[in-house]
Amino acid sequence: MNSVKIENLDWMTYQALTEQGRCRIILPVGAIEQHGPHMSLNPDVLIPSHIGEQVASRGDNMLVAPPISYGYKSQVKSGGGNFFPGTTCVSGASLENYVFDVLQAYVNHGNREFILINGHFENSMHLCEAADRLVNKCRAEGISIRIYLLSYWDFISEETIAKVFPDGFTGWAVEHGGVLETSIMLKIHPELVDMSKAVDVEPASFPPYDVFPPDPSWVAPSGTLSSPVKATAEKGEMILEECISGIVAHLN
Known part of the structure; x- marks a missing residue:
C-alpha cells in the first residue's frame, strides 16, 4: 500500500483494499478555530489527521479518510x-x-469498522449522536458495524503531563492554544507556528456557569486560555508518541 490516505488512492485500489470490510476507516474530525496570534487556525484538524496517519501506518488494515x-x-x-x-x-x-x-x-462501500479521532473538545457529544444513529440504523438493516470514538488527549498519561508541565498542570480546561497544542504543532507543522508572537497569559479562571450571549471579557485578548511560551517540539514529540502508541495498542 503506497498511501494510507484514501484521497490519494484511485477507486480500484480503494475497492481492493476495502472489499469485504477488511479495512478500518479512520475519520479525523476537527475545527477551524483561533489558537492565539502565534498559531494557525487549523491545529484541531492537523493534529488528529497526523495521529490518524501514524496510527494507520503502524496498525493493520487501516485507511485514513479526508478530515472533517x-x-x-x-x-x-x-x-x-x-x-x-x-x-x-x-x-x-x-x-x-x-x-x-x-x-x-x-458503509455503502462495504466498510464495517470506523475510528473517529476527535481534535476539538466541543465536537464530542455530536459525534456520539452520529455514531449511535448510524449503528442503530445499520442494525435495523441487518448490518453489523462498530465505531470507536476517541479524543487524542485522553491517551496522555499523568507521567507525561508531569514532564510537559514541570511547574504544575493547570488542567485540560484551559489548555486551548497553550503548551500542549503548540508543542505538537511545533513538531508536526513548525511553519505554522511563530513563537515570537506567543503571548504569556495567566491560566483563565471562569465562573461555574456559562452565559449566553457569551461574554468576550472572560477570555484574554490573545484568545488562548493559558500560556504557550514554554512549548517545545521535544514536548510535542513526547506527547505524540504516547498518543499514537497508545491508540495503536488499544485498537490492535
Missing part, C-alpha cells in the same frame, strides 16, 4: 468562544448529520 474540518461552535470556557475572527463553526445538528452521512457513504 468544520466543528461545533467554539465555547468560551474550552476554545475561547465563537466571536474571534477566523473561528468558523457549524451547529451541532449540522456536524452530526455531516458525520452521519460521511460514515453512511463508507
